[in-house]
Amino acid sequence: MGGRRSQNKSKSDRKRGSIKVQRELSSIILDNETTSVELKQNSAEKLIALNRKHRLKMPKQVGLMICKKCYVLYDTNNSRTRIKHGQLIISCLKCESVRRIGGGPKSHRRR
Numbered sequence: 301m302g303g304r305r306s307q308n309k310s311k312s313d314r315k316r317g318s319i320k321v322q323r324e325l326s327s328i329i330l331d332n333e334t335t336s337v338e339l340k341q342n343s344a345e346k347l348i349a350l351n352r353k354h355r356l357k358m359p360k361q362v363g364l365m366i367c368k369k370c371y372v373l374y375d376t377n378n379s380r381t382r383i384k385h386g387q388l389i390i391s392c393l394k395c396e397s398v399r400r401i402g403g404g405p406k407s408h409r410r411r
Contacts, residue, residue, distance in 0.1 A: 325350070
């Protein structure tokens with residue numbers, strides 16, 4: 301019985317540690333003044349790997365900044381952002397994937 305309890309404690313410690321690292325990586329990605337583009341891209345890739353390994357949810361602010369297909373950070377050089385009928389459309393120019401966020405106008409209504 302005692303071994304099981306210590307195993308669960310170490311599992312919770314790993315989860316707590318991974319959440320802490322996730323916050324640090326997110327702060328690096330969201331910081332606009334001091335960090336370079338290469339550091340941001342590297343931390344985005346590490347964040348995706350960490351979230352997969354520990355089954356964590358991607359923070360909403362950071363998840364909107366990363367392409368889901370090629371995992372590149374969106375900026376003005378490699379993406380196109382449009383708003384059409386109340387829906388945010390982000391197109392990655394590197395892998396040509398399109399991401400639609402939001403339901404558009406009156407998406408809650410049934411016809």
